[in-house]
Amino acid sequence: MSVCCPSCGSRHVFRAAAHPCACGAPVAPILRADAPAEPVTHRAWADEWVTVRCAACGRDGDWPRPELGCPCGTALRIPVAGAGTDPVPPGAPQPARAPHTERPAHIPLPRTGRTPRPPFRPTTIRTSQDAVTAAALYLRWLGFKSVVRAGTVPSPGGPEDTGVDLRGPDVVAQVDPTTSPASLRAVECLWLNGLGASTASVYFALAGYAEDARSRADALGLPLFAMDLTGTPQPVNGPAAELVSAGP
Structure with missing residues (x-):
């Protein structure tokens, strides 16, 4: 459609x-x-x-x-038919999802020489904690090792700043399940956390990103992913597309 x-x-x-x-x-x-x-x-x-x-x-x-x-x-x-309606019959043709239309800030690198990833198996998001779990699964699927939940890490600007939800030896990640687009400040705080830990930083958000937050993430090379309730993240900027293509 x-x-x-x-x-x-x-x-x-x-x-x-x-x-x-x-x-x-x-x-x-x-x-x-x-x-x-x-x-x-x-x-x-x-x-x-x-x-x-x-x-x-x-x-x-x-x-x-x-x-x-x-x-x-x-x-x-996306609008759907009312509750209790019959679904599209299994195997019926539907239009394929369009490829990402934004020109990425980086040219994604080929995965030549890497073992192909198996298909990603998402987990349905029903709560904010489910969103963190889905992001952790996706980071492990990308190739980050030993990704676990982390307590909130105070940020330089004060206790109200965004912290870190997931942490691994080579990555820190923030998962924003709120109803507002992720802010510039949140993106910068995550980047500072990654800088301090000498790791990559990855951001996941259910409600997308403010325009200035996306521009700053592009400048910093910070991957941004959008999530839906199926638990399947989608890259929304060049660094994210490159991470999916080339891995960590």
Whole structure:
């Protein structure tokens, strides 16, 4: 389905992700082409789900509402058919997701000579702690070793500054599950934490990034990823695309 971002006017082709029903059949919600995508300005966990009926067994299940991260930093909620509707039949053709339309700040390096990664297996996000877990899984999938949860690390600007949620021998990461785009200050605080630990810094956010935060991250070479409730991060700047392509 073609999706237009109301913030920047960019158009994308979106395909709803399929999730396995308890019976094993893939289930995907029906997308509404007659309704516009809406920016995500407020998140309530109870409102982030849609009920879809499995065409194979007739069971109703709750699945994450489809979302798309626009390169401009806006998180878009894709309209779907009402609760209890039949999904797209398994195997039915759908438009493929459009490739990332933003020109990356760096040319992604090929993974020549590296062992190919297995497919990433996301974990559904229902709570803020699930978001941290999903980011940890993704960092390990990228190739960072021994990534664990970390306590909040005080930042130079004061106790209210953003800290670190995940830490490994060669990486620190922040996971922002809030309803507001990540700020310039948050990005700079994470970069300072990485600088102090002599490690890479990686940022994950559910609501995207402020424009000045993205510009600063590009200048610092800090990878930014957007997350949706399926738990699959998507790169939103050049350093992130390069990290996915070349690894740590």
